[in-house]
Amino acid sequence: MDTGTCQTAGARIPPGAATGIPAITPAPVAAFHEVAGAWHQHDLLIIMADTERLLSGYADIPAVIECPDEERHRTRYARRRHAASHMLARLALAAILRKRSPDDITLVQEPTGGIRIAGEDSVCLCISYSHTLLALAFARGKVGIDIERIRPLAINHIPALVSTICDDQPEIPPDCTAFLQHWTALEAHAKYSNIPLWKMLQNPQAGRQGHAASYLIQGSAVLSVVTETPCPLHRIRCLRKQ
Numbered sequence: 001m002d003t004g005t006c007q008t009a010g011a012r013i014p015p016g017a018a019t020g021i022p023a024i025t026p027a028p029v030a031a032f033h034e035v036a037g038a039w040h041q042h043d044l045l046i047i048m049a050d051t052e053r054l055l056s057g058y059a060d061i062p063a064v065i066e067c068p069d070e071e072r073h074r075t076r077y078a079r080r081r082h083a084a085s086h087m088l089a090r091l092a093l094a095a096i097l098r099k100r101s102p103d104d105i106t107l108v109q110e111p112t113g114g115i116r117i118a119g120e121d122s123v124c125l126c127i128s129y130s131h132t133l134l135a136l137a138f139a140r141g142k143v144g145i146d147i148e149r150i151r152p153l154a155i156n157h158i159p160a161l162v163s164t165i166c167d168d169q170p171e172i173p174p175d176c177t178a179f180l181q182h183w184t185a186l187e188a189h190a191k192y193s194n195i196p197l198w199k200m201l202q203n204p205q206a207g208r209q210g211h212a213a214s215y216l217i218q219g220s221a222v223l224s225v226v227t228e229t230p231c232p233l234h235r236i237r238c239l240r241k242q
Contacts, residue, residue, distance in 0.1 A: 026240035032095040051084035144192025144226040184224035192226040
């Protein structure tokens, strides 16, 4: 997505002007036994973190987490994001599954980019990044998640792409947040359906399985989640790892 300024009818509109998207404020969490409690009380658990802050507290972990696909993780930045996400996922899963150690958890990268937990079908996992912001979704059935920081985007410069992403709506969305709601929903559907994003862009409706919902995270990011059945907000728990 190009950077720039969201515009409609020639007027500048700040990101997040008027959305109507339900808001979620992640609750801070310090100990992973709190993660286990949240999992057993809710249908969908979302854990967020800042990748750089997370890795600074676990300086010895990245070296032992392998990046199996060097083509996808060429840069130090990509490798650090990979390490942070897999480290946090394994720590959380060890608590959820009552394993003695994160080393007992094996994450397998699918060819299409999805992640599964080896030998475990009671928990499904999906991961998303936006800059240093990391979001992990844990569910009892298939799940797709995508998060994007709210920032200026020159969406008026790419009308054909905007029309595709926004379901052929005749007008450009009123602000960047509204556009990001459509974008994150599309990516979440792609992950849920295990379809490459470029194929979803060719035929967005073909992969729109499951039930999608979008949320505004502390006024600074848009999060979309796709689940097998509708998941009301009171059945979702969102945590931020400190």
